[in-house]
Amino acid sequence: MAETAVSIQQVTKHFRLYHERGTSLKERFVKAGKSRYDELWALDDVSLDIEEGQTIGILGHNGSGKSTLLKCICGVLQPTSGQVVVRGTLAGLLELGAGFQPELSGRDNIYLNGSMLGLGKAEIDKVFDDIVRFSELEQFIDNQVKFYSSGMYVRLGFAVAVNVQPDILVIDEVLAVGDERFQRKCMDKIREFQEMGKTIIFVTQAAEQVRQICDKTMVLNKGKILTVGTPGHSIRIFRENLLEGGEGPGAAIVPGTADGEEIDRTIDFVPKEDDRPIRINNVTLDYPDKENVAYLKSGDPVSIHIGYDAEREVEDVVFSLTISDPRGETLLSTNTEYLKSHYDVAAGPGAFVFRFPTWPLLDGQYQVSVGIQNRHGGLVYDWKEDVVGIEVLYDGQAGGMLNLPIEASMATNSSQSKESA
Numbered sequence: 001m002a003e004t005a006v007s008i009q010q011v012t013k014h015f016r017l018y019h020e021r022g023t024s025l026k027e028r029f030v031k032a033g034k035s036r037y038d039e040l041w042a043l044d045d046v047s048l049d050i051e052e053g054q055t056i057g058i059l060g061h062n063g064s065g066k067s068t069l070l071k072c073i074c075g076v077l078q079p080t081s082g083q084v085v086v087r088g089t090l091a092g093l094l095e096l097g098a099g100f101q102p103e104l105s106g107r108d109n110i111y112l113n114g115s116m117l118g119l120g121k122a123e124i125d126k127v128f129d130d131i132v133r134f135s136e137l138e139q140f141i142d143n144q145v146k147f148y149s150s151g152m153y154v155r156l157g158f159a160v161a162v163n164v165q166p167d168i169l170v171i172d173e174v175l176a177v178g179d180e181r182f183q184r185k186c187m188d189k190i191r192e193f194q195e196m197g198k199t200i201i202f203v204t205q206a207a208e209q210v211r212q213i214c215d216k217t218m219v220l221n222k223g224k225i226l227t228v229g230t231p232g233h234s235i236r237i238f239r240e241n242l243l244e245g246g247e248g249p250g251a252a253i254v255p256g257t258a259d260g261e262e263i264d265r266t267i268d269f270v271p272k273e274d275d276r277p278i279r280i281n282n283v284t285l286d287y288p289d290k291e292n293v294a295y296l297k298s299g300d301p302v303s304i305h306i307g308y309d310a311e312r313e314v315e316d317v318v319f320s321l322t323i324s325d326p327r328g329e330t331l332l333s334t335n336t337e338y339l340k341s342h343y344d345v346a347a348g349p350g351a352f353v354f355r356f357p358t359w360p361l362l363d364g365q366y367q368v369s370v371g372i373q374n375r376h377g378g379l380v381y382d383w384k385e386d387v388v389g390i391e392v393l394y395d396g397q398a399g400g401m402l403n404l405p406i407e408a409s410m411a412t413n414s415s416q417s418k419e420s421a
Contacts, residue, residue: 002051003087005168005199006073011082013043013068042068043079044223055200057210057231059238060220066203069220070094070172073201088167088199091117093157102146106137106156109145113160127163135159155182162189168199187213207235208330232328236385277314278345278372278381282307283388298362298394298403304354306370308382315344316375319352324367324386331366337375360403362394
């Protein structure tokens, strides 16, 4: 049985958000104990055990408590109550620029960060070239980091974190800042860490990244745990919470005063009234011989029909589609905005169809997720996760995953043909 790498036990964290504070010593003395403030419960009784070698994703909307939890794990913040027990060396990549001294050069910050992670100068010397090479900042390594772009910050921070070979790697949402190529490079490094049996805690709002790399996922909302489970299950809860207005105003806020007034910790988690004028009522498949067989033959056409009800006329509607393979990895994620199509929906029942002229995948059970959202602002009207499965049968002998059209023939050597003639 695997040992526990990180044990989070009934962790609670709250902050005081003052409406006004005295700007002088006299004002602070006069207002002592009378300043009005709000009590912000960023984390509320959070418990979780993370095993060695596990990769756990933490999903949640802005203000849900994800970053606060990571800071408690990394020791940047101390919980108001409860405790976090970490076994092994830990390297954390938290918010952009955390741990960097802007007046120092990139070179000096590597040594500073390395020493904060418990490495001596000789140990940092051994990995210094690897850090610089991974960050791709050779040209700028002796410049002050205050002149670095946000992407350069992320490159340097991630390069330090992964090259000190920690037992536990903690990554906040900062990877979203880097360019696409560097993000792929970071994801490759994360997978390499997984193969080495490292423990990884990964915070993001990108549900598909969680599906691809995580063994287990926790969903936070307003400082409370909504669920802990498989990535597919947790993503569904996360998206349903988004539909219910779970993004809300952030963590729970309760009024209080600094003169000892008792604070009511009762938090109302009833979802706010939201505007969802369109709801998905059914999703069905259409393919050849559907009435007789429960599977699609590889190479045949297939249509995905999304039935909906609109309470009123809605403009600028976007229909979304995601196809996942049997391992849960995303094969296709698209929507009508990407397809350069514009739709206004009339009041009443209706249907939208995504059509594949040919299904190019081999045997397997492929999951379909669909959604409807607003084109401007990304407001999600409805989302159905893994709502229908496409069972595919391939009766050929090719292996792999794709059924691509292909022709084969013997190449003709024109010079040999002429000589023989």
